[in-house]
Amino acid sequence: MARNKYPEETVQLILDVAFRLFMKKGYEHTSVQDIIDQLGGLSKGAIYHHFKSKEDILAAVTDQMTRESNQMLAVIRDRSDLNGREKLKAIFSESLNRPVQNDLFTVAPDFQNNPKLLFYFMQDTVKNVAPNYILPIIRQGISDGSIETDYPEQLAELIIFVINIWINPMISGGSADESYRRFQVFGQMMRGLGLDIVDREMLGRVRELASIYQKNRCQKNR
C-alpha cells in the first residue's frame, strides 16, 4: 500500500474503515488492531504515523462528519442578501434538504451504542456550531430588527441543541411520526420566540428522513 505516495488517501481510508467499525461494533469495542485488519496490509506503525490514538481517530471521524455541514452553514452565514431571520430559516431548510442527509440517515450512525461519539457531537453542537454559525446570524438579526433577544449566545445554543440533539432520531429514538411531532413542537417553540420559520416543506422532509432512518434500523436489527 503506497502510504507515502498518497498520504491523504491513506488517511481517508483509515477514517472510512474506522467509521464503519465504530458504527457496527461501537467505539468501545473496536480496537486499533480491528481497524488495521481491514486496511489490507497497512502496518500499525503506519496508522500511528497519522493518528496518536484511537481517540484521535474518533476525533477525525467526527470532524469529517461535521465538516461538510459546517461549510454549508458558513456559506449561509456569510450571505449578504438575507436578514438574520431569513438566514436561520435558510439554514434549517438547507440542512434538511442536503442529499448527504439521505446517506447519513441510511448509514444511521448508532449513537446509542456510541456514547463517546454522542458526547463529541453534543460538544460540537454547543461549542462549535452555536457560537461560530448560529450566534453571528442571531447578532445580525438583532441589529437588523428581525430577531429579538437579550441573550443571543444562549438562544443560539437552545435552537441548535433542540434541533441537533432532541429532534435527531439517531439520538433520541422514536418513529418517523414522533420525529414529525417533535419538529411541530419545535416550530411552536420558535414561533413563541418570535421566529416563525418552520414551514410545511421542512415538516415533510423531516418525516421523510425519519422514515429512511427507521427503515434501515429495522433491516439492521433483523
Place this chain on the structure above:
Amino acid sequence: MARNKYPEETVQLILDVAFRLFMKKGYEHTSVQDIIDQLGGLSKGAIYHHFKSKEDILAAVTDQMTRESNQMLAVIRDRSDLNGREKLKAIFSESLNRPVQNDLFTVAPDFQNNPKLLFYFMQDTVKNVAPNYILPIIRQGISDGSIETDYPEQLAELIIFVINIWINPMISGGSADESYRRFQVFGQMMRGLGLDIVDREMLGRVRELASIYQKNRCQKNR
C-alpha cells in the same frame, strides 16, 4: 464482611464505591477489580452475586441517582390541589430547591468523562421522566385549560430535555452566569409556549447551584 446478613447494606456500599470511582476515574477506566479493592475484603463472587456486570452496576448507580427525584415528581404529579400549569411550576421550583441538589452539584458528576452515564441520563429523561411524570401533568393541564398543545408527548419531552440536559452545567458546561442566562432563555421559551412559570426565585437558585458546581470543579482541577 457479613454480606448474607445485610445484603442491602452490601449493595449500597458497592453502589457508593462504584459511584465515587466512576466520577473520579470515569466509567471506562474503572474495572470491577477497582471497585472490589475498595470494598474491604468483599470477594469478586460476592459482587457478582448482586450484579451481573459493570454495566449492571452503572444502571443501578444511575437508578439511585434518579429514584429520589422521581419520588418527588410523583408526589407533585398526584396532588389534587393544583392545576396542570401549577404542577409544572411546582416541579421546577421543588427540583431546584431540594437540599440534595447542593450535594449533587458538590460531587459534580463529571459527565464529560462519563459519556455512558450521560447516555443513561438522557435515556432516562426521554423515556422515563417525560412520559411518566411530565406527560400526565400536561394532559391534566389540557383538560383543565391551563396548558395548550396539540402534541403533549413531545412538549413533555422538550421541556424536560431542555432543563435536564441543556441547562445542566454538568453536561453542557458553562459558568454560573451562563447557566443563569440559559435559564432566562428557557423562561422565554416557556412563556412563548404559553407557560409563564419561571420566576425570580428559580433564577436565583439556578445561579447559586451553578456557583457551587463551578467552585468544586475549580478545586478538583487544581
